[in-house]
Amino acid sequence: MNRSEIRKPFLLFLTLAILVSSAFVFAQDDEEEWDENITNTEYLFVESKKEILADGYYTNGDMKTGYFDETPNVYATFTLYKGNSYAFVIGGANNLNNIRASFYGNNFVENFFNDEIDVSTYKVFYITPIHNGTYYLKVQSYGETEGDGEWMYYYGFKQNQ
């Protein structure tokens, strides 16, 4: 086989390699652009964490998440300490229905908040307990639309000033 016989397949292979790699890079760029616009619980966590950290709250990053189609009502029990202030971050991503977050204390007698949260966003609720004890959170998705939306919540705390 002489040089001219090798050159043709080599050039063909080189052209193919350039085309494939540029197509791959192009596809990757597209995916990154799409990722930047998506709202998921991880994105909500990062954004909300910046907000509460700026207010001096500390969080250990233990975010709880799940899907509304598996658990349309989310229940959680917390122990809050007098002497600390708390910031509760509650939100939903890719959810088609609004959610309602309710927070109770003193054996469900006190209602600290009971508020709606728009789709694909979060809200921060601030609480300074005057008593040590048990507090309860309910996150509820209400509406008839079915989807694969996610819920998330976590909290931060700081010493009272």
Next chain:
Amino acid sequence: MRYFKLLVFFLTAALLFSQEGLSDEEKALFKTNVIVPAPSEIIMALDMLSDVKWKEVVTYDKSTNYSDNYKIALNLGVRVAQGFIAIQAQDRKNTGEMFRICRDLAENFGAKSDMFVNEQQIIKLLDENNWTELRSILDDIHLKVKDEMYKYDPDFVELASVGGWMEGLHIVSKALKSNYSPDASVILYQPELIQYFSEAVKNIKTGNSNNPEVKEIAVMMPEIGRLTEVGSGNPIPSENVARLYEISSRINSLIVSQGKTDGGPADAGEDPQKWFFIYGAIAIIFVILFFTRRKKGGSNE
């Protein structure tokens, strides 16, 4: 009178509406998901309510030589809590030591070195007195290690949480005992959390609970509950605080002691009943083989 009745009606309706009509069944659902607070929460709250000299309150346990996994899990919880106290006390030497000990204990549960910030980075943060970042790193390690432990056996996660909480109770009751104030004592009122740990300890598998440490915790949890059940907003009497310190000190000594304890299997992650069945099956196979060969021998004759 009619207006009064109307007022009562509207007030009742408003009260019911404010509770969103939570039924007893729904209220019970909240208790199926109890969030365990980080040890640093109670430490920071007490720091706010009382003038605690942290360096005088805490005793650091530095042993890491434990053979049973249940015991390593309990100790990991204790050392993470001590790490938080070292940070709160801004104690450079012991903060560094607790990071090392937590890493050594966590490696038993498959925690890889890349989960931990390297030693040079910790030293740098200690030199800079960056306590907030150190606390954040310790919290991060704590969560990652719990994830790894969960893969190993969910019991170990509960044991680490109980160990950490018990050390928190030990330190806080010690601080309150030496400098009692009714206002600060309310911090030990945490009924749902105590109930949660009581149930969690009861549900630990025999292989991980048939040992003096977990047995003692299970026995003492109801008394801890009684001593702290004073009602929301009420102070815990000083004699109750003293008794809580006594109980938590005894449990803490059992947890950190290095001696081989009775009742724990060599590998706490294994069920001892499993070996009973394995040896039983082997014995049955031998018996069958024995009789089969005898029968064959008889027919040949």
